[in-house]
Amino acid sequence: MEQLLEILRSMHPDVDFSAAMDLIDDGILDSLDIVTLVTEINSVFDVTIPAEEIVPENFNSADALMALINKLDEE
Amino acid sequence: MNLKKRILIAVCAILVITLILSFLQLLVVPKYRSNPEGAMIGEYYDQAGGHDVIFVGDCEVYESIVPATLWEEYGISSYVRGSAQQLVWQSYYLLEETFRYEKPRAVVFNVLALKYGTPQSEAFNRMTLDGMKWSTSKWKAIQASMTEEEHFLDYVFPLLRFHSRITQLTAEDFQYAFDAPAVSQSGYLMQTNIVPMTEAEEEGRTLSDYTLPESAMNYLEQMRLLCEKNGAELILMKAPTNSWAYWWYEEWEEQICTYAEEKNLSYYNFIPLCEEIGIDWNTDTYDAGVHLNVYGAEKLSRYFGALLQSAHHIPDRRSEAETSARWQERMDAYRKQKIQLEKE
Amino acid sequence: MRFTSYEFLGFLVLLFPLYYLVPKKWQWGVLLAASYLFYAFAGWDCILFILLTTLSSYGVACWIGWRASAEETYLACHREEMDKERRKAYKAKEKKRRFHILLLGLVFNFGILAVLKYTGFAMSGFNQILNVIGQGTLEIPDLLLPMGISFYTFQTMGYLIDVYRAKTKVERNPARLALFTAFFPQLVQGPISRHSDLAEQLYMPHSFDRKEFIFGLQRILWGYFKKLVIADRILIAMKTLLADPEEYRGGYVVMLILLYSVEIYADFTGGIDITIGIAQALGMKLRENFNRPFSSHSTKEYWNRWHITMGSWFTDYVFYPLSVCKPMMKLSKWSRAHLGNSLGKRVPVYLATTVTWFLTGLWHGAGANFIVWGLLNCLVILVSQELEPLYARFRRRFPNLSSSNGYGKFMAVRTFLLMGLIRSLDCYRNVGTTFRLWGSMLTVWNWGELPKGMLRLGLGVADYVIILGGCLIMASVSVMSAKRGLRERLYQHPVLSWVLCGGLLIAVLLLGAYGIGYDASQFIYDQF
Numbered sequence: 001m002e003q004l005l006e007i008l009r010s011m012h013p014d015v016d017f018s019a020a021m022d023l024i025d026d027g028i029l030d031s032l033d034i035v036t037l038v039t040e041i042n043s044v045f046d047v048t049i050p051a052e053e054i055v056p057e058n059f060n061s062a063d064a065l066m067a068l069i070n071k072l073d074e075e
Numbered sequence: 076m077n078l079k080k081r082i083l084i085a086v087c088a089i090l091v092i093t094l095i096l097s098f099l100q101l102l103v104v105p106k107y108r109s110n111p112e113g114a115m116i117g118e119y120y121d122q123a124g125g126h127d128v129i130f131v132g133d134c135e136v137y138e139s140i141v142p143a144t145l146w147e148e149y150g151i152s153s154y155v156r157g158s159a160q161q162l163v164w165q166s167y168y169l170l171e172e173t174f175r176y177e178k179p180r181a182v183v184f185n186v187l188a189l190k191y192g193t194p195q196s197e198a199f200n201r202m203t204l205d206g207m208k209w210s211t212s213k214w215k216a217i218q219a220s221m222t223e224e225e226h227f228l229d230y231v232f233p234l235l236r237f238h239s240r241i242t243q244l245t246a247e248d249f250q251y252a253f254d255a256p257a258v259s260q261s262g263y264l265m266q267t268n269i270v271p272m273t274e275a276e277e278e279g280r281t282l283s284d285y286t287l288p289e290s291a292m293n294y295l296e297q298m299r300l301l302c303e304k305n306g307a308e309l310i311l312m313k314a315p316t317n318s319w320a321y322w323w324y325e326e327w328e329e330q331i332c333t334y335a336e337e338k339n340l341s342y343y344n345f346i347p348l349c350e351e352i353g354i355d356w357n358t359d360t361y362d363a364g365v366h367l368n369v370y371g372a373e374k375l376s377r378y379f380g381a382l383l384q385s386a387h388h389i390p391d392r393r394s395e396a397e398t399s400a401r402w403q404e405r406m407d408a409y410r411k412q413k414i415q416l417e418k419e
Numbered sequence: 420m421r422f423t424s425y426e427f428l429g430f431l432v433l434l435f436p437l438y439y440l441v442p443k444k445w446q447w448g449v450l451l452a453a454s455y456l457f458y459a460f461a462g463w464d465c466i467l468f469i470l471l472t473t474l475s476s477y478g479v480a481c482w483i484g485w486r487a488s489a490e491e492t493y494l495a496c497h498r499e500e501m502d503k504e505r506r507k508a509y510k511a512k513e514k515k516r517r518f519h520i521l522l523l524g525l526v527f528n529f530g531i532l533a534v535l536k537y538t539g540f541a542m543s544g545f546n547q548i549l550n551v552i553g554q555g556t557l558e559i560p561d562l563l564l565p566m567g568i569s570f571y572t573f574q575t576m577g578y579l580i581d582v583y584r585a586k587t588k589v590e591r592n593p594a595r596l597a598l599f600t601a602f603f604p605q606l607v608q609g610p611i612s613r614h615s616d617l618a619e620q621l622y623m624p625h626s627f628d629r630k631e632f633i634f635g636l637q638r639i640l641w642g643y644f645k646k647l648v649i650a651d652r653i654l655i656a657m658k659t660l661l662a663d664p665e666e667y668r669g670g671y672v673v674m675l676i677l678l679y680s681v682e683i684y685a686d687f688t689g690g691i692d693i694t695i696g697i698a699q700a701l702g703m704k705l706r707e708n709f710n711r712p713f714s715s716h717s718t719k720e721y722w723n724r725w726h727i728t729m730g731s732w733f734t735d736y737v738f739y740p741l742s743v744c745k746p747m748m749k750l751s752k753w754s755r756a757h758l759g760n761s762l763g764k765r766v767p768v769y770l771a772t773t774v775t776w777f778l779t780g781l782w783h784g785a786g787a788n789f790i791v792w793g794l795l796n797c798l799v800i801l802v803s804q805e806l807e808p809l810y811a812r813f814r815r816r817f818p819n820l821s822s823s824n825g826y827g828k829f830m831a832v833r834t835f836l837l838m839g840l841i842r843s844l845d846c847y848r849n850v851g852t853t854f855r856l857w858g859s860m861l862t863v864w865n866w867g868e869l870p871k872g873m874l875r876l877g878l879g880v881a882d883y884v885i886i887l888g889g890c891l892i893m894a895s896v897s898v899m900s901a902k903r904g905l906r907e908r909l910y911q912h913p914v915l916s917w918v919l920c921g922g923l924l925i926a927v928l929l930l931g932a933y934g935i936g937y938d939a940s941q942f943i944y945d946q947f
Contacts, residue, residue: 030719031734032804035742035768039751048748051740052584081913088917092924099929197935224935228425238929242881 001066007040008062017062024056034059041065047072098252100234103241104205106251111258112159116169116206118257119156122405123176125398127389128153129307130262131166131173132185135314135321138366140183142261143409144376146402149384150391155262158206160199163188163294168216170298172207174305181308181387182298186331186342187321189295192288194222204230260409265369267416272317272356272364279322287330299338308387311335311342315349315375317356317364343382345375352378369413420460422607422693423647423933430457431697435632438701443624447598450621450701454603458566465565468535472528473600476575477593479524480582483517484589521583525576532572535562540785567606569782573732575600578614580736587615595622604697608690610708610728617705625702634906635700637920641896642692644923647931649889650686653678655932656876657846664847664856667872669863672856674873676839679846681890684713687726711897716830718799721838729782733775742771773797783845788853792844799837885930 008017011033023029029037037059038049047069058068107113115137128151130136137157145151156169166184173179194200200220207213217230229236240248258264302309311331313323323346335342345352352374356364359371367375383389392398420427434453441449458466490513494506501509539559546556578599581587590596599618605611660667660675667675691708698705708728715721722730741747747767755763773794780793803810814821840857847853865872874880899905909916 027723030723031738032719032768032772035739035771036764038743039748039764039767042743042748043752043755048745049743051735051743052586054735054739054743084913084917088914088921092921095921095925096928099925103929226425226934229934234928235934238931238934241929242879242885 001062003044004041004066004069005062007037007044011036021061023061024059029059037065041069045069045073096234099241100232100237101252102244102248103237104233105201105237105240106247106255107202107258108247108251108255111264113202113205114255114257115259115262115264116156116158116203117208118206118259119154119173119262120176120208121257122154122261123173125401126152126154126177127180127392128183128383129170129173129177129179129181130155130157130183130185131161131170132157132183133161133188134159134366135185135187135316136183136312137259137262137264138266139185139314139372139375140379141263141369141372141376141409143263143406144373145380145383146393147406148377149380149389150393151380151383151389152392152398152402153261155259157185157262158199158203160191160195161188161203162191162195162220163291163298164219165203165216167294167298167301168212168219169203169207170301172210172212174301174307175210175212178305179307180389181310181383182302183310183312184295184298186311186313186327187323189287189291189331190327192290194220197222197225200225201236205233257408260412261405263372265409265412265416266361266366267369267413267419268361269358269368269370270361270363271358272360279319279324282324285324285326287327292330292334295334296338299340309340310383310387311340312379313342313344313346315345315352315354315367315371317360321365341386343379345379348378369416420457422690423643423651426460435700439625439627443626446625447595447622450602451594451598454598454601454606457603458601458606461566462563464563468531468565468568469571469601470597471531472572472575473597474593475527476524476579476600477590477596479520480579480589480596481591482520483579483582486513486517486520487585517583521579524579528572528576532568535564535568537781537785538562567608570609570611571600571606573729573782574605574611577611577732577736581614587613587618590614590618598622604694605705608687608694609726610691610694610706611732612706612728617703620703628702630910631702632700633910635696635698637906637916638696638699639693640696640920640923640927642689642694642696643927643931645685645689645692645889645893647927647933649886649893650682650689651932652878652882652886652930653682653685655882656873656878657682659876661846664852668856668859669865670860670869671865671872672843672860674869675846676836676843679843680713680835680839681886683842685889685893711901713835714831714897715834716827717803717834718796718837719803721834722796722800729779733779733782737778738771738775741774742767747771769801772801776800786848788844788848788850791850792841795841795844799841 005017008015012028015028017023020026020028034054038054042048049068049072053068053072058064105113112134128145130140130153134157137155140153140155140157142151142153142155145153156166156173158165161169166188170182200217200222204213204217204220207216217227221227226235299309313328313331316323323344328344331342331344334340349356354367354371354374359367359374361368384391420430430453434449438446438449455466458469490510494501494509539562542557542559546559549556578587578590578596582589590599595618598621599614602612602617602621656678657675660671660678688709695705695707706728708726710724710727712721712725715724747770750770751764751767753763754766757763758766776793776797777790778793779796780790783789783792820826843856844850844853847856873883878886896905909919
């Protein structure tokens with residue numbers, strides 16, 4: 001989780017990612033950020049997030065994202 | 076808010092909107108003052124009834140036939156239902172409509188329009204059709220006349236056609252929105268200018284086909300039957316002209332003669348009779364030989380009136396008090412306009 | 420049958436009562452018949468292509484759905500004997516199989532689109548090469564371009580991909596899928612709907628809801644106002660300006676950019692208003708396609724507010740899959756290793772962005788100008804992305820200025836002008852001409868003649884007044900509806916609402932640039 005937050009903070013230092021719940025719906029993360037995030041996660045967690053998982057529900061908060069990573073890791 | 080109140084408001088609103096739109100429509104439709112050709116058809120209804128002769132056709136009737144002269148000289152009560160480039164089916168439907176208002180003894184049709192077998196121009200259509208009152212005749216006339224770009228709805232609601240004039244309104248549009256004085260004298264459109272013909276035309280341009288369109292001839296036949304049914308004699312005429320643009324070809328003449336002979340109709344071509352009538356192309360035309368001016372038209376009417384009286388037995392009604400009184404008014408108006416135009 | 424034709428209005432007048440009077444289970448059938456009737460007006464031969472897309476998508480979607488349920492059954496039956504590894508391998512194999520089926524559907528349908536829309540463009544390019552090497556030229560065939568093909572192909576392919584991703588249900592009834600593909604209000608210019616948003620609404624019964632119906636009609640009227648009064652009026656001047664573009668340089672180019680911005684906004688959003696209004700009157704809610712685009716502070720934001728459904732289609736179905744696919748991940752790793760972390764991390768993102776914008780440009784039209792247009796948009800987005808740290812520093816340095824209202828307005832105006840500039844590429848339709856004319860804005864100083872010159876484009880003072888008034892009305896409606904519930908509030912005041920709608924109706928009928936009479940010279944005849 002800490003690793004994930006670190007990635008997020010490196011992209012937007014001014015956002016408190018541990019509390020934010022609407023990263024997509026509030027427009028904090030845009031499509032370029034999301035793709036950067038997916039590639040970062042790929043290199044750090046060795047998990048590939050497929051395109052169909054890129055939906056607001058999975059990217060709206062750090063918790064949701066972590067859950068997604070764990071789910072994909074298990075499969 | 077309850078439904079009843081909402082409906083009431085809606086009904087009132089629709090009424091108000093309709094009223095505003097109707098008023099705007101009156102404003103934007105052209106008043107045809109500087110180009111009076113579009114105003115004449117609508118002027119008939121105030122004077123309908125009691126005519127023995129009705130003229131139908133294009134500019135060659137409303138610039139050549141003077142009902143005032145026919146009355147003055149022969150006591151013939153007549154009216155011209157002509158309009159710019161009136162096509163033969165438009166003449167037919169105008170006639171169909173006219174028979175609902177009155178039963179003339181004779182109908183005179185000018186044959187030039189027979190050269191057109193298909194709808195020609197939107198502007199001319201509007202000038203002929205907009206003036207007509209709503210009836211099945213108008214409906215059918217519109218259907219027969221529309222060019223490809225036109226819509227029937229534009230005739231039902233002229234606002235749709237003329238809305239763009241809202242930015243070009245003039246004082247005229249306000250002045251004549253509700254009521255406009257007549258521009259014609261019993262359907263005759265007076266021209267007092269003299270523009271002499273410079274050079275006599277030798278012949279018209281060569282055409283690829285000299286056959287008068289079948290559809291046009293069909294309407295002529297329909298017109299004949301319509302007159303027959305209504306007890307009116309159909310007479311054909313060709314007004315004098317001397318312009319290549321309105322050239323009357325030998326071949327056309329032959330076809331009309333054949334038709335007239337076949338159906339036992341009288342046909343008068345006035346072109347070869349110009350000298351006999353006394354038309355002087357130096358003084359009797361307002362546009363260098365295309366149309367007659369009032370001096371030429373009066374001459375022609377005098378000549379034609381004699382024929383109508385002698386050969387077609389159109390009665391002299393000058394002794395009838397009521398008709399006489401009506402015509403007295405029209406004569407006054409005619410003379411007044413002539414003096415006024417001559418002054419200008 | 421264009422939206423602005425009497426026929427279309429008559430079509431709606433007949434459709435609405437029919438739709439609410441027939442038994443509810445027939446409603447979607449009525450819509451299907453209406454949609455095909457609407458489509459038939461564009462030409463019977465076009466129907467062939469939309470049927471081809473519908474049927475092929477129907478087949479492919481059912482096939483994918485059948486494979487997916489077969490996989491589930493298989494896994495359920497063999498749960499005991501399979502370990503995790505084998506399950507994973509089996510799933511991967513099945514997924515690949517489904518992907519191949521999807522690919523078949525995509526290639527076939529995008530193939531139709533590509534052949535019909537881009538053959539001419541591709542061949543003229545090919546001819547240029549032939550010319551250079553002196554091999555003569557090929558004759559470019561004149562192919563029919565079915566109405567709305569870009570839109571219905573994209574919407575239907577979105578459905579296929581969603582079926583593959585298990586994001587939406589497979590449609591088992593071909594007639595229903597036909598309605599989803601051909602739903603007439605959005606056939607001509609979008610919005611591009613998602614199957615999961617639209618399908619259920621299309622098929623479910625709708626009872627007449629007076630309020631929704633009135634809202635729908637109001638929205639249609641508003642759309643016609645924008646389209647007829649503003650957009651089509653500007654069109655007259657645009658036609659003159661574009662008939663001989665090199666004649667109108669310098670200041671005229673600026674005027675063209677401004678006029679075209681207003682025209683395309685009024686035209687496009689007006690059309691979408693009509694579409695969404697019709698759907699609303701039928702009891703359906705379509706996705707909004709615009710969200711006050713001219714208030715955007717940046718190009719990126721602009722593209723989140725302008726033609727939203729197209730943008731999100733490209734993001735979801737092109738940009739994401741492209742940027743997270745395996746080769747891209749490999750490229751990412753490679754570039755990080757070789758180019759350093761900071762630069763390397765950008766390579767795949769930027770590559771995917773560029774490809775997406777290239778395709779977006781191509782989607783808009785077959786022409787070099789559209790491609791350049793797409794790539795310029797891309798360039799602006801990437802440059803501003805690169806400058807982001809600079810902006811951030813600026814914001815930290817001048818927090819008051821950067822958060823002030825005026826600065827926001829400045830950014831909105833800047834974005835508006837920049838987008839307008841790039842957009843003029845699809846006016847001039849020629850890259851060279853466009854660049855030359857852009858240059859002329861700096862070199863040709865002809866502002867003095869503009870006041871007179873603008874009146875020679877076919878528009879009079881009255882027309883410009885109407886356009887300006889229309890812009891003011893559009894702007895105020897936009898601001899007011901940003902505070903939600905403009906129509907809701909109006910609904911509580913029926914008199915005021917009738918006054919406004921009546922005024923709008925009269926304005927459309929009177930001031931709309933429609934009909935043969937629009938050109939005044941057509942009316943005043945001077946043959947005598």
